[in-house]
Amino acid sequence: QVQLQESGPGLVKPSQTLSLACTVSGGPLSSDGYYWSWIRQYPGKGLEWIGYLSNTGTAYYNPSLKSRVSILLDPSQSQVSLELMSVTAADTAVYFCARSSLRWFLTWGPGTLVTVSS
């Protein structure tokens, strides 16, 4: 049973880079047919897909965030990382990682709240 756990700073200053890690247990990062996703949920509860990475390392990003976001795999740590540059208060959200198929978000981590504030 694959389990995911997000980790990282809960508070980030405006204009800095938000960096989160998702630690995967119970299964390899290299499983065929799966993608590793990041999704965020705003305080008002709306969900936004940030991007995902195939097991071969091909990345797909939300066009609205593409210029600021990077998702990487680190098999040695069994982690999927998210970096979001030049954050503003509008990036305050709960950030989820998820193991996905091509079309669906199958297994989610519990999420981590990131607040952008000085």
Place this chain on the structure above:
Amino acid sequence: EIVLTQAPASLSLSPGGRATLSCRASQSVSSTYLGWYQQKPGQAPRLLIYGASTRDTGIPDRFSGSGSGTDFTLTISRLEPEDSALYFCQLYVSSPRGFTFGPGTKLHIE
């Protein structure tokens, strides 16, 4: 860009009843690409239905999905208090690849 809207925004029903949740797309989409998620307070969303009508593993048959084109429905029968949650629809877009979510329907069973 395809926009998903959901109705109603919130719904309060009694145990044993039936809930009908609507998801409408701003243009016709393939039902193969439409899914539904349930999110209970303090938890991550959970996939209920994919391909508009296929229940994910372990999802009770009280949950059913239907629809095509622009109009999709999630029906929950024999409501239980544990069904109280936010319900989101989600669309996969193949080109350019991406995903969009509806704003959600809050269901309260009491």
